[in-house]
Amino acid sequence: MFQIEELASALSFSSRHSSLDSVASLDSWSGSPIPASPVPAGRISPLHRRFRVSAKKALLMWVRDQCKEVHCTVNVKDFKTSWRSGEAFLAILLALRPELVDLSRVQNRSNQENLEEAFHLAERELHIPRLLEPQGAVGYS
Structure with missing residues (x-):
């Protein structure tokens, strides 16, 4: 999981290729608040701090966005x-x-x-x- 967070924090999501800007506080698929995932102190990535979602969830959201854009x-x-x-x-x-x-x-x-x-x-x-x-x-x- 930590490797996914390291990779996710290194990615530069453009607004064209990411739905993360619109889900900073809500899960766009359920409309519910996204709870912060438990991450040990000192291991919080910039992406996690910014969006308060786990790297795994952020990556899944990005994949959903890409699939939606190409009509998968x-x-x-x-x-x-x-x-x-x-x-x-x-x-x-x-x-x-x-x-x-x-x-x-x-x-x-x-x-x-x-x-x-x-x-x-x-x-x-x-x-x-x-x-x-x-x-x-x-x-x-």
């Missing part, structure tokens, strides 16, 4: 089953580099094929090392 059909609720089809991974790539991904092809391919394409594009085009293989990534079957 997956409702990203978590970092487990929401990723199974590969569509969320592809939606993030599409949001970052629109010329790389055609989301209309997602429904005609298997989950494994979608995950393979997403991991391949991320590695080749964005230089993000492949840390997972589609077969074991999120239980694609």
